[in-house]
Amino acid sequence: MATDELLNQLRKYFGHAYFRSGQQEIIQDVMNGRDVLGILPTGVGKSLCFQLPALLNKGVTIVISPLISLMVDQVKQLKAKGFKAVIALNSFMDLKERSKELKQLDKYRLIYLSPELLQNPRVTLELKKLHVQLFVVDEAHCISQWGHEFRTDYLKLSQKIAELGNPPVLALSATATPEVQKDIKQQLDKPDMTSHINQMDKPNMSFSVEQFLYPEDKAKRIISIAHQKRTPTMIYFSSRSAAEQLAEELTNALEQRVAFYHGGMENMDRLLVQQQFMKDELDIICCTSAFGMGVDKPNIRRVIHYHFPAQIESFIQEIGRAGRDCQPCASLVLHTPNDQVLPQLLLEKEVPREEDVRRVFSWLSQNSKLPSDEEMLEKMNLSESQWNFLKFHLEHVQIIINGEVRQEDKLEAFRPEIVKRLNKRWKYKNQKYKQMLDWVLHKGCRRDRLYMPFQKGTAKPVVECCDYCGFSIDDLDIQKDSCNDSENFSSWKDRLDAVFLQESING
Amino acid sequence: MFRTILLKCIQSLNGERSVSGIFHLLQGKRSSQTLQDAKIYEIDCFFGIYPELEKERLNDAVRQLAKENAIKIKEDELPVISAKGCEMLRASSLERDGHFFNGLLYHKHVATFEKRLRLLIQTLTHSYMNDLAFIPVEDDAEIQNWVKKIYKSHHNEGLMLSLHQDLLVLLHNVSEVEAELFTGRLTGGSFTGRTREQLALSQQISIENVDLYLRHTFYYLFHTVTTAGETYKGLSLCMDGLEISSLITESAKQTYQLFIQGYSLQQICQQRRLKLSTIQDHMVEAALVLPSFDIIPFVSLEHQTEIIHTLNAMNSNKLKSLYEALHGQFNYFELRLVLARANSKKQGRKVHGY
Numbered sequence: 001m002a003t004d005e006l007l008n009q010l011r012k013y014f015g016h017a018y019f020r021s022g023q024q025e026i027i028q029d030v031m032n033g034r035d036v037l038g039i040l041p042t043g044v045g046k047s048l049c050f051q052l053p054a055l056l057n058k059g060v061t062i063v064i065s066p067l068i069s070l071m072v073d074q075v076k077q078l079k080a081k082g083f084k085a086v087i088a089l090n091s092f093m094d095l096k097e098r099s100k101e102l103k104q105l106d107k108y109r110l111i112y113l114s115p116e117l118l119q120n121p122r123v124t125l126e127l128k129k130l131h132v133q134l135f136v137v138d139e140a141h142c143i144s145q146w147g148h149e150f151r152t153d154y155l156k157l158s159q160k161i162a163e164l165g166n167p168p169v170l171a172l173s174a175t176a177t178p179e180v181q182k183d184i185k186q187q188l189d190k191p192d193m194t195s196h197i198n199q200m201d202k203p204n205m206s207f208s209v210e211q212f213l214y215p216e217d218k219a220k221r222i223i224s225i226a227h228q229k230r231t232p233t234m235i236y237f238s239s240r241s242a243a244e245q246l247a248e249e250l251t252n253a254l255e256q257r258v259a260f261y262h263g264g265m266e267n268m269d270r271l272l273v274q275q276q277f278m279k280d281e282l283d284i285i286c287c288t289s290a291f292g293m294g295v296d297k298p299n300i301r302r303v304i305h306y307h308f309p310a311q312i313e314s315f316i317q318e319i320g321r322a323g324r325d326c327q328p329c330a331s332l333v334l335h336t337p338n339d340q341v342l343p344q345l346l347l348e349k350e351v352p353r354e355e356d357v358r359r360v361f362s363w364l365s366q367n368s369k370l371p372s373d374e375e376m377l378e379k380m381n382l383s384e385s386q387w388n389f390l391k392f393h394l395e396h397v398q399i400i401i402n403g404e405v406r407q408e409d410k411l412e413a414f415r416p417e418i419v420k421r422l423n424k425r426w427k428y429k430n431q432k433y434k435q436m437l438d439w440v441l442h443k444g445c446r447r448d449r450l451y452m453p454f455q456k457g458t459a460k461p462v463v464e465c466c467d468y469c470g471f472s473i474d475d476l477d478i479q480k481d482s483c484n485d486s487e488n489f490s491s492w493k494d495r496l497d498a499v500f501l502q503e504s505i506n507g
Numbered sequence: 508m509f510r511t512i513l514l515k516c517i518q519s520l521n522g523e524r525s526v527s528g529i530f531h532l533l534q535g536k537r538s539s540q541t542l543q544d545a546k547i548y549e550i551d552c553f554f555g556i557y558p559e560l561e562k563e564r565l566n567d568a569v570r571q572l573a574k575e576n577a578i579k580i581k582e583d584e585l586p587v588i589s590a591k592g593c594e595m596l597r598a599s600s601l602e603r604d605g606h607f608f609n610g611l612l613y614h615k616h617v618a619t620f621e622k623r624l625r626l627l628i629q630t631l632t633h634s635y636m637n638d639l640a641f642i643p644v645e646d647d648a649e650i651q652n653w654v655k656k657i658y659k660s661h662h663n664e665g666l667m668l669s670l671h672q673d674l675l676v677l678l679h680n681v682s683e684v685e686a687e688l689f690t691g692r693l694t695g696g697s698f699t700g701r702t703r704e705q706l707a708l709s710q711q712i713s714i715e716n717v718d719l720y721l722r723h724t725f726y727y728l729f730h731t732v733t734t735a736g737e738t739y740k741g742l743s744l745c746m747d748g749l750e751i752s753s754l755i756t757e758s759a760k761q762t763y764q765l766f767i768q769g770y771s772l773q774q775i776c777q778q779r780r781l782k783l784s785t786i787q788d789h790m791v792e793a794a795l796v797l798p799s800f801d802i803i804p805f806v807s808l809e810h811q812t813e814i815i816h817t818l819n820a821m822n823s824n825k826l827k828s829l830y831e832a833l834h835g836q837f838n839y840f841e842l843r844l845v846l847a848r849a850n851s852k853k854q855g856r857k858v859h860g861y
Contacts, residue, residue, distance in 0.1 A: 080640040097648075251708065259705060266559065268644060269702040275642065276699045492678065492690040499695035500671035501632055 006031075006052070013055055013083065020044045022198040026170070027052055030134060035169045035193040037140070037184060041200040042174040042320025043296075047074055050136040050170055054110040055083065059133030062164075063112045066139050066151055068092055069290070071112040078110070088112040089123070102126050115142075115153035118160055132167040137188070140171035141313070144183035152392035158189040169193070174320065175200070175313040177453050200316060200451055201458040204323045206476065207446040208467035209333040218306055218334040219246060223253045225332075226284060230256055231301040231478050232277070233284045236318055238307040238346065240264050240288055246306065247286040256283040263290035292318065298325035301478055305333040308440055310346060311432040312453065315439075328463045330476045335440050347433060351426050352386040354419055360390055361411050370403045389425070393418050444468055508723070509715035511599040512553060513568055514592050517578055519548045522587035523825050526569050533557040533565075535614055537756060539788035545611055546795045547824050547846055552606075555614030556722055557715075564715060600682075607726040616749045621725045622650045623745045624670075625693065625700075630654050631667040632695035644694045657744060670741035677728060677739070684710055685724045688717060762789035763797070787840045794847035802844045810837065814845045 006027060010016050019027075026038040026049045040046045054061035065071045071088040078086045087101060087108050105111065105126050117123055137143065143154040161169060171184050171193070185193050212218055226233065237243040240262040247260035259282050261273045276282045278297050285291065289309065300322045309315050323329030352360075360380055370376060377387055394400040397414060399407055435453070442449050446466035451458050464471035489495040497503065516529045524544060531541045535555020545551035569586060572578045577592035588596070596602055626645040633641045643651060657666075678686040687710060694700040701709070706717045732742045765775045775786050793800045806814070817832050818824075829842055837845075 076642050080642055082640070248708075259702065266703070267646065269704070271642065271644060272694070272700050272702050275694070279697070279699055281699055492683075492686040493675070495690040495698070496671065496674060496678070496693075499628065499632060499690065499693050499698055500667060501635055501696045502671065 009052060009056060022196060023048055026196050029194050030170050033168050035190045037171045037181060037193045037195045039173055039176055039197045041198060042317050043324045046172050053134055057133045059131040061110050061134040062132055063136040063138055064115050064118060065112055066142050068114060086110040089117055090114045091117055105130060115151060119156060124163060127164060132164050135161055135167045135169050137171040140173045140184050141176045141180050143187045144180045152388055155187060175316050200454055202323060203459045203462045204326050204328055206330045206464045206466060206471045208471055208473055209335060209440055212334060212336045215336060219249055221334060222304060225473055226254055226256060229478050230283050232299050233302040234300055235286045235304045235306050237288055243286040243288055250284060258284045261285055261287040261291040292321050301329050303331050307339060308333050308436060312436050312439060315436060327479060328477045330473050332473045333440055347429050349383045350385045351429060352390055352422060356382060356386060357419060361415055364405050365408050365411055368405050393421060508719045510568060511601040514577060514588060514596045516550050517586045518588040518596060519550045522581060522585050525585055530562055530565050533560050542792060551611035552608045554610035556608050556610040559718060606723060607730045609726060613729060617725050617729050619749060620729050620745050622647060623653055626650055626654045628693060628695045630658055635667060666741055673739040673742045677731060681724050681727055685720045688720050689724045692721060759789040759792040762786055763793040791843045791847050794844050802848050805844055806841050811845050814842060815849055
């Protein structure tokens, strides 16, 4: 399709006059039926790369996405834009609704699916009846054991792609090292994929890390920073209660609008906080990693990490939410020596330990049928990702087939093997964590160091570079106050009038 | 308000039911035990008014009341109200001014009414601003379809204005706090609703009180529109199709219909493939809410009088005590039927509202 025509469609459906860097090349190749691997930095609009083709294609576009909340958000946003032929199928839908939707899949042009659901035979059957014109693997790094969020269900994708008649594949990720990129092509069985790798660094972002002795110092520091200038700010935490606590502390200490956001909140409140932040009705949001997926707010100026994440990939994704308007923005990590404990605990929940393996294997040797995954977690006292890890490997060597234990005599022989793999995974996770920690403690240019594992070199920043190069977040150049101050009513009547637009009607 | 409602429940339950019983009541658990307790102890107005309630928060509040000596926890873990608690309750606005909660009958309807109203306000005001690209505050597909339907058929400025007018008038009749919370939670025009935490902080009250004040305002609106119907054109639209059916569970309704067609309980068991005890539960439910249901085929009028007489002399609502007091002359099913009927009559006479 000609460039002009693509631009026309872009304007018509998405209201943008131009593509952001990297999008057009990918879309053009996709429209020409090529298999494409696209690496685009967070915030550049990865999803447009398949949403626009989905609108233009006659056939169906299937999108595999690992995060239900992300799917649901995207569907909501597309519907708000007027694109209604879109659906997110996931295991949280109630069965009645899911089976109703499965019967009428031909109504849709864009179908989001979780990788688990794609394995469901009934779903495959219905999908086979459709003309699939594009198969998208979002967050494609999940397919690689060397990706930071390995998902076992992603490994079975290539087989499903073949079953659907080998439609063109578009694999997308924001953070994939060259090693992971190679692995993606291999696992998808598409060695000849066209790669479009974009640089990940943001020339409008400055970096800094500040060291403290005690956690209380972090709160004090955040208050002093926020006090200097009111501007959209995100503060990341790895625990829900810490996010809630600091939100309360900031509310009391500052004349600013603060809220917290995490996965444990009631649905409507979550939506409201997100909307408030989008509409500049909030200045500071204290959140966990649950916040931010699909939040496309252009004017976030500061991303502060009260806790830093367990791997550089997550960190890059989180800071990628700042400065989408290309104005100056900054990342600040607050660090105390005690911060090492929490990620270690979280890591332990992710990978099974040797004693977990022993417990599960002994149970398997005495039982022939597996209960549901939830029951198994409960029974064996495992986290979801621990059980997924074990189950995947047991299925792979066919000790477990279709939820039944076969060849239990092989169990003992397999144990050393799985322990070996598990230790390897442990080691990998620890390496990832160490890489992140090394960056936090790094004595050198932070920009260079951060992107080193992913690409060669970085562009020359248009703002100050990092604390090593002389930057402090106190120097962040914030142009204008973008806070919407209207939410200040003297009484409920005023607010009611405002909600019902009474001023605009009368005045 | 949360604490007052707990005190009221504890007082009414008379030390005969546990904190879990209160939890199930407020959450609206549809078990026959919960439903019957609600009726028998006359706290059915609170049934299902707080489905979001967390068990832990309830336990905290009960502990706090015990600490303040407003209640006592007996050895068998059952709470009873103290003299101080009774005093607190008497002084509360809930007791003084009354309230509009009517959970057993309306909790489902009020929930629907609430969601419709929120989404309708958002939709109408956004469309007035020519901005139909908004993220709906309600995810529920049924609610969204309803609003779409209404929007298509009533899409003009009139509906928005009459909703505004209705709310402006009616919110004057609720407390200042309730009006603040209600309007603060609304999303519409260029404003996003506040979260429960934000509202709690700005009004300096607990999350539970935010939830219950909000819920109570919706019950008030619902009640007013049910009784004064056409006066409030905008709001009464949100009642569209919410018929006031008195039988609570669909299943009980089916059983009762078979019964009035002349089937015996045994036959109904076979036909519906349900246990006798379940069918009996359904009959008791019917006795609770259907004034037209005559229980004489099960218990004669004479026996009914005898049972009520014994009950009144006992100062307890415990079924077991009643059974023993009557020396096992009647089975539990018969007793429950009579109790249900007695309570249903009492309810019928009670005048509702402020």
